[in-house]
Amino acid sequence: MRSVKLTPTRFSAGGYAVDSEFLYALLSTTQTRRPKVIFNCLRGVKTVSILYWSLRYGLLSWLNTVPTVSWEEFTNAIETLKNAGRIVENDDDQLLIVDDGQSQVELVTQLYPENLRERASEVHQRQLIETTLLAIQATSQQSYQAMQYFPLSVTEQARKQVRRWFRQPQQQPLSQAITNWLQTLSAADAQLFVSQLVGHEHPGLTFTQLASQLDQPEWQLRLRQAANWMSLVNFAEQLPPQDGLHALIKPQLHDRLSKSVRDTLAGVLQGYSREAISSRRRLKFSTVSEHLLTAAILLPMEDFPYQKCLTQTDIKSLLASEPANIDDWDFNQQEAVTDYFTFRLVQIWETKNGR
């Protein structure tokens, strides 16, 4: 009988996506960061405050990348880093890296490249995974003429979508489209993706199982797999609309801005003032402002009409009166008399200009 070391276990209790090493990659040695902002950013919460601070932290590309993260696992990760003396928490509950440990930013970006994780805020991830897995399961069982099987339990919405999709004529078999896509990945990533698929006599492996078989921490596999899903989304989107994979995945995508934000933005582009939009659309004035700030944060600079919302005077007077570090600007203490919208928008403008 082999002997096995029993105590203490070095494994983090299973199933967690946000490991302390992952969290470490989202913290800074120079900028104190609020854990609540990072947590809500990962979950995809789109309030102006969360979006703005995510932008300031340079973490906006992580928006909605781990929608299932729980506060418990998140705080566990914080505690682990604090207990190891690698981060400190200031009086304002903000976190700062204090050790000179190796930065994990490069590693997490390698696992989940920025161009892929940026897509996460445009995808209904749970719906994407459930419909795709169920469609693959149904197709797999059908290829064996096995009509009696235990279906994946998914939401009613996902089940209906797959059922509808399954009845449509397929231009190319789903297996072919998936294979074509897998060929664009590294052999290791393709293996990881396929290992979690469910089908005929192929029950799929869990992250925990894969972590021990591939000898890579679970949280790293989770990031790699998330990147795979976004890569699949990109691939499917470029297929012709009548393609089965395209038809399966298209309904899981959405604009990164809500319809209401888009409508407000369109109003500004047509030359209406915030007041006019507010009364025309019967929205609170503050809501209109929030819509525009949301759009300014989430859109590339060239897609937002800064010149229609800000004047050079606004920018200059704030820059003259506020501290050099934008993080230290305080709306309630400001000397240049401006409204909250202008104040925030200047901060966004300056941040996007590299400050």
Place this chain on the structure above:
Amino acid sequence: MAVDPTHVKQNDPRLKLKQSDVDFARERQAALRTHFGFSDFHPGQAAALDGLQHGRDVLAVLPTGSGKTLVYELATYLLNRPCLVVSPLLSLMQDQVGRLNQRGERRAVAINSMMTPPERMQALQRLDQFRFIFTSPEMLLNNDVIQALRRLQIGLLVIDEAHCISTWGPDFRPAYRSLGTVREALGEPLTLAVTATADHQVQTDIEKVLQLSANHAVVRQSVDRTNIFLNVMRFTSRKQKNEALLTLVESSKKPGIIYFSSKKQADEWAQRFQVAGINAASYHAGLEATTRFSVQQQFMLDRLQVVCATSAFGMGIDKADIRFVIHYHMPSNLLDYVQEIGRAGRDGQQSIATLLVAPGDAQLPADLADLQLPDKATIGRVYAEHQPVLQSDPERLVGYYKEHGYGMDELIELLAKRLQSRRLALRKLMQYIDEPDCLRKNLLAAFDESAPSHDDHCCANSATTMTLSSLDLADDEPRVNLQLPDWQTQMRQLFSEKFIN
């Protein structure tokens, strides 16, 4: 009681009735073959079906593994009317729908909290397309659900895990208390209440709450599972217990299930077993649905040797050849224990149930017995406020009683009684652990049953050592080295010959 058809005599004055008994027996036998491909009923199944075929409500106390789902499935085909199954757990519902689908029965649906309100409305509108409808007792508190079910004219109402009705039972669920009213609203359909276990107090409670018809049948099957060897192992420290668990699992014939009281420990042990070369995974409510699915399916396909589970979540696993069930933590009562070990040896082959005990282990269930009940401060707060915010389970429990017109003192007295009964249940479990003689005798006595005489295949109490080899339960399989196939190989497995490269 069912009448044995072979005993019918031609000159019997009640020939007509007896004749119909014979017909019923033939009918259900034929249905068993058609729908399930079996030729024999498990003990208890035929008696329960017979009662339903005679139009009598049935309370069936059938131990885990005796095939209670088959009873209502078959009854539904025989009655040829829709069947409403009230089930306590979301996962249980989905498993049941999944299993029906797997058998080729597509007309099954679960109306539960997983559905959005519009989805629920849509499902309710086309309810007549389903033969099996699963729902929770909480869902039945919604008027639109009741109205839709009324239109349907339910042929059979099944109350699964019926012991949840009883405030005396360990799994009491307030919403189960309303099922009598629900039954009335549905026009008192033919009712089958099933549970793996119910003492007389719980039985009376079920009968009273559901208002079962006066001529209802009670079908009871012994809780004894003679092919499960009972084993208690006591250790002097946690460390010793840990080492013993690893050794025991390494040397036992698999597959098996190990129950833990925490998700974290289930996870950690699954990892430890993997490091030791045992193919293990954890299974509990904290995992994503797809992970649970994979674990369950791997286990069914014999790709997993050991599942480390929490007690609330063994329910979906229905595998016939489970050779051992080990409890790393103590269950809170014998009722739960019997349910959980009942997952072993459903194929009738020799199996073993082992309970591991270390000093301090009893503290957890003792604390839980106290903790899960609301304290006086909570009760006072909920009763004092006009519209109290009910967040925790204890608060919701108090809220439920308040809403249903219980006085505060009445509730306090009721809860005191429940606490007492929980402590008593825990004491009985402790007596089982400390049993100096035959464990089976002790266990069955707790259910008012007598045990067959002790032999080599019966039990080993904490003072006795057992040998796995004498039970033919020693591990004889070589370790397999798991190699993850490359993606092309896996794709070929997934998509048969239709796979095009």
